[in-house]
Amino acid sequence: MTLSRRQVLKASGAAAALAAVGTPSRLFAQEKLKVAAIYTVPFEQQWVSRIHKAANAAKDRGDIEYVATENVSNTDYERVMREYAEAGNKLIVGEVFGVEEAARSVAADYPDTAFLMGSSFKPDDKNPNFAVFDNYIQDASYLTGIVAGAMTRSKNIGMVGGFPIPEVNRLMHAFMAGVKETAPDAKFQVAFIGSWFDPPKAKETAFAQIDGGADIMYAERFGVSDAAKEKGVLAIGNVIDTQADYPETVVASALWHFEPTLDKAIAEVKAGTFKAADYGVYSFMKEGGCSLAPLGTFEGKVPADVMAMVADKEKAIKDGSFTVAINDDEPKSS
Structure with missing residues (x-):
């Protein structure tokens, strides 16, 4: 593309102006x-x-x-x-x-x-x-954990992730910490499928955890909520809101904005x-980078005192009086 003399002068003038004020970037x-x-x-x-x-x-x-x-x-x-x-x-x-x-x-x-x-x-x-x-949506993940801990009856929670890298690990740890707020005796089954997008493999891994006693699934990957739906157990969403797609399955989700x-x-x-x-x-x-998704069809089904705790924790997170721990280490089954 050939630039006109006027365009060249205009571009040169803009560059000179930036240099004159000492901008840290070109x-x-x-x-x-x-x-x-x-x-x-x-x-x-x-x-x-x-x-x-x-x-x-x-x-x-x-x-x-x-x-x-x-x-x-x-x-x-x-x-x-x-x-x-x-x-x-x-x-x-x-x-x-x-x-x-x-x-x-x-x-x-x-x-x-x-x-x-x-x-x-x-x-x-x-x-x-x-x-x-x-x-870094550990704040919202922690809040979904509080909800999950209140909804599990078996105190056995399945978790299926893609890879055990920091951006996955920190969300799982935050979720687990939230669960402990309402179900301190809960146990976790943790697995990674070695892929960012393999719904069939995630689904099969979730089936195994449900067969192992999990009644709530942490759906870090696509495919997990499908397994939960088929088996009649609940799921917690991650990053996006899939409540409308799984109205009887997805209780809560941590949204990334x-x-x-x-x-x-x-x-x-x-x-x-x-x-x-x-x-x-x-x-x-x-x-404003993350939030707890609306509960949708589960509105009113999560105990009121639990939702009051969620609201209090959310307020504390936003005003800085409470900080959700960031733990990038690989989570383990317990």
Whole structure:
């Protein structure tokens, strides 16, 4: 594309203005930001669906242009990152849990592009344009645990996760801590399926735990609630609200709201101040990054005193008088 002399002068003037005020980044503002996203799983997968939803909301507001690619393999991730950077996207979002080193290497080659990536690691000085995030929704997960502890009769709870990595582990631990508030003698069956999206495997794992006495399932992965529904036991949702899909099964869900995280990044890029930072804090409840989903058909079925406890804990979390512990260690059956 050939730029006119006027466009060149305008761009040069903007760059000079940013340099003059000592901005910490060479990223420049533009009216409608070009944003691209790279996902290793389908758009409908829980975690990715929340990022995709937030990006589409920003697009509908007219803040950004948005393109995305789903089901990108780890071996192809670097290529797609480079293609989006070469295409002029100024903010690239994704999840690099399996391609951390390659992703940071790509970011180093495109210093004028902002990268906001789901990661178990922290930002570093080598990549000033590479910020990280994770779904720190332990606050909402803890509240769902309080509900689950009140609803279990067998005091045996099944938990099926994808991989035992920090972003999964911390939510499981928070849920278990919540359960102990209302069922201190509860036991847990914990299993990981080794996949982010394998509903049949998650379902079979859940069946085994239900056969082992679990009467409430923590559905960290798709497929678990299906098993719970078929076996006539209850389930707790994670990241998204599936109550309408499982009205007699899903009691409560911890919702992740990615909007605060993405909106902060968009604002920083537009201001020319985007830098390496940990955006995980924007998933906290006090930042509006997570919440307890409405109980739907279970409204009135959870004891009133338990819901009063949930309300008190939520208030304390939001005002900072109570902090849900963040434990990234792999949870074990007990």
